[in-house]
Amino acid sequence: MSQAPLLSVENLAFERDDSCLFSAVDFTLDSGDVLQIEGANGSGKTTLLRLLTGSLQPSVGEISYLGQALSECRYNYLSDMLYIGHQPAVKLNLSAEENLRWMVATAAQSNDLSIKDALTQVGLAGYSDIPCYALSAGQHRRVALARLLISQARLWYLDEPFTSIDKQGVAFLQSCLQQHVAQGGAVILSTHQDLALNGLRKYKLLPHIEQGV
Amino acid sequence: MSQAPLLSVENLAFERDDSCLFSAVDFTLDSGDVLQIEGANGSGKTTLLRLLTGSLQPSVGEISYLGQALSECRYNYLSDMLYIGHQPAVKLNLSAEENLRWMVATAAQSNDLSIKDALTQVGLAGYSDIPCYALSAGQHRRVALARLLISQARLWYLDEPFTSIDKQGVAFLQSCLQQHVAQGGAVILSTHQDLALNGLRKYKLLPHIEQGV
Amino acid sequence: MSWLSKLFSKLFAKWLPNESSSWQWFYRLGSPKWFYRRSGQWLPWLSLAALLVLATGLVWGLAFAPEDAKQGNSFRIIYIHVPAAFLAQSGYFIMAIAGAIGLIWKMKISYMVMKAAAPIGAVLTFVALFTGAVWGKPTWGAYWVWDARITSMLILLFLYAGVMALQYAYHSIDAASKASAILALVGTVNIPIINKSVDWWYTLHQPATIKLTSAPSMHMDMFMPLLVMIVGFYLFYGVALILHTRNEILRRERKTSWVRELVNAKAGL
Amino acid sequence: MLSSAPRKMNSGFVAWLRRDLLLAYRRRGEVASPVVFFLMVSTLIPLGLTPEAAQLEKVAAGMIWIMALLATLLSVDGLFASDYHDGSLEQMLITPQLLPLPILGKVTAHWLTTGLPLTLVSPLLGLMLSLPIDGYLPLLCSLALGSACLSLVGAVGAALTVSLRKGGLLLSLLVMPLYMPVIIFGTATVNAAVDGLNWLPPLAILGALFAASVALCPLAAAGALRVTASN
């Protein structure tokens, strides 16, 4: 039945103000895959992820979800997707728990794990009532990462999720990803660190080379 | 003559709102040292660095610079110090060059490297005129790191300087640190990554354990 | 705004242009290159016409039209004042329509027209305000009074200023075009409301002491030159708009091969 | 299994409304918080203009309206700004819900924390500025409706300028002209009542303005946010 891959990206190119950032990006993603986007600073990893979330429009090429072009299955696609960017969308004046409650409330779907449990698992057990401006950099990111535990989305797009996270946290996060793909999900992430994940695939983003004059 | 170490930290403790974050922090730093502060998220690395810069006041203990208590040599100490925190103090509306020019203008001293050269060395050659909000996460941090190349300060305090920086950048930054200590400087940095530096020392920040009742 | 264009194309599918139909000119118009070439052919004729009509109107109005019984010669400001006020108002709608076309059909050229129309409209509004103020001193004894029409003209100036400021504020051309098109559209919805409310405000607060609208029905000899001037201003507006748009085309398309060829050809001459 | 859970039917309206109210509650007490601002400025008016009741009375309605407008303008500037900076706005744009609904939620929260308190304290200000007694009810009604219009129109301006990192001045340039009808009919309502005339017609017009704003402004703001986000 499901011949079509979960996500397929064909010949994608993006240009901003007449200069092309990358072109001919091609890959497919199936359930169970973890795809790491590699590339130097400024090579366009964040831009690629934002193209995938639909925040930006590609100049050329097509992204399709389960065989359908994004524009035709916007609602389903966005419901099945979770994106955590450089800016983790954590409100400084709210506590970790309030932040998470709001994130869950706006999400299309979530599982039964309670918010308290999720916060405990990411190591914020005693911190759930403290306003987030009083959290350390790593704790701040952990609030956003707790969303992963509650999410039911199949596609996770994570932009440098390991930023500011300590070693133990990195290991925990990797086991989370592993579990997610084991359940049939898929992950695209960008990071400069080396990961130890089964079935990890890499995609190297190369700068666009101007052809002709 | 210079018996006194560059920096010495004695029995430092910090408490906030009646709860003690860490206590009995003791170390000395000499020219040529690179000290890596280790510790889990929320263990107080950033807090310790901010104590060292004088932004926060310790509850107990003393920090001395060249044998003098900080309060007695504030001007000299602050002139000899450079701090780059989680927030890199890069103005989004200014270009990289303008940002750096301002940073140099407010610094007590700087060497002869031109701003353009510094930006080229950190890999921002073509980007110096673009407003910083149009830079990628890593490029954004690189603007702040370019300060290191221009600075004449002896003491560098760097809070997770490798955040968002790609592998090549991390290697370059490490060589910078190496060169700085070779010239008689000293570095204290916090990071969760493993570093490959000669003469690297580590200080593990342990949570304060309540004694007695 | 994709949902908007989708909704639009669903609702008006029947009448919408599509490439196979006789609407081809519409699509060709969307091509900056085509527009540049064509407008280059129109421009001399249009400029000539504008020049002739404006000259006729000015000479007629300033030299031959009879002096006003009450105001003497100062009334001749009307030949600038009224056409400028006219054009300032229609100019806003031209700008907004161009913006709407851009949003709905994603046509590049209409964004350029929109951008070009804003400063022209703002200048005309300013001219209307300025000539009005100069005229006000001899007739009303004050440069500025809070009359309904004058106020709505001032607000129009602010609307223009907003669109222009937004154009310049954005870094990305695409975002600038779309954002100012949205603002221009919101403004169009508001212009009638603003005009109505200012009228209401005026009549509510103050008995009619001086009123622009109740200018006594003009003598034919004074009115004809005015009419000529208005036509002249329209032609002039057209010329200015085309010139501005052409400029904008060159600026935005400077990297395309046809503009390079054009520049090379000019340089070679 | 992933994705097998039934999708929640939520529009995002309530979630965003609740969150913004909570945030406002956390930040009660800032200088620029509209009510504080409102009260402070109205103590300055007698100082700057005239302390005479007879004179104040004439300008009372107008002054209260001008202040309401400025207070809205002042606060609507931040409607999307902090969300833009911390990434929440991007999250809002990629939710599957219809974008105008979360926006309406945010605008409602904004009105509940600026327009409504202003409306509620307006009798007090009326007292301070010697507003005649007949003016109170019309003032309340017109402020309630009018300040909602101001929040809605302001949201469009805020959406257009959010990614520009500019102060409120550009925003005020964009929306102030659009505010003019509201202030005209707002003061007209109060003045009509004070002069003993029928104040329902101008109020009805304010109602119509409000209806139009509710229908159109969230759409326009949604379009504007999409544009700015792709920046």
Added chain:
Amino acid sequence: MLSSAPRKMNSGFVAWLRRDLLLAYRRRGEVASPVVFFLMVSTLIPLGLTPEAAQLEKVAAGMIWIMALLATLLSVDGLFASDYHDGSLEQMLITPQLLPLPILGKVTAHWLTTGLPLTLVSPLLGLMLSLPIDGYLPLLCSLALGSACLSLVGAVGAALTVSLRKGGLLLSLLVMPLYMPVIIFGTATVNAAVDGLNWLPPLAILGALFAASVALCPLAAAGALRVTASN
């Protein structure tokens, strides 16, 4: 060798002044917008109050002063906010220079981008609000001095509230009374001139207020910033 280079003698005043001016300039569509803002607010006044010249004349000076105050309040709130969020403020606090100097640099930049443009367009506003001709010169002089006081005092309030996410209300209410003398003597200067009296005495008092603010406000703001930063 490190640290062997001679230390630059710089106070930080110029560096921060230049940076903030540059930032203001970068918000390009913005350079003109304080002016446009004042023009627009002064359009609101006749709309809200009355279009009659005879009436407007009486409130003109007071209204222009209230606008100056609003514009200052509106913009001074962000004086340290963005620096606080992006870490620049922390850098400022750990420079060896005397803290009041960089602060004075920032305040000067603020005045140059709000108070000064307002002063320069005030004759135009006077025209629109039918201010009698005798009032123009006193208006210019008093605004120039008074708006500088407003910026300086506002900086203290901004410093107090920048990181206090709670409890800023009380402190900012403390700043507000300091605005009152400025607005009282500001309007007094203009009104004295319009009434044909000697307008130099109130202006002299403004001058004294200004001198006191220059001396004290940067110190107070520096103290406030140190407190907030150690938070």
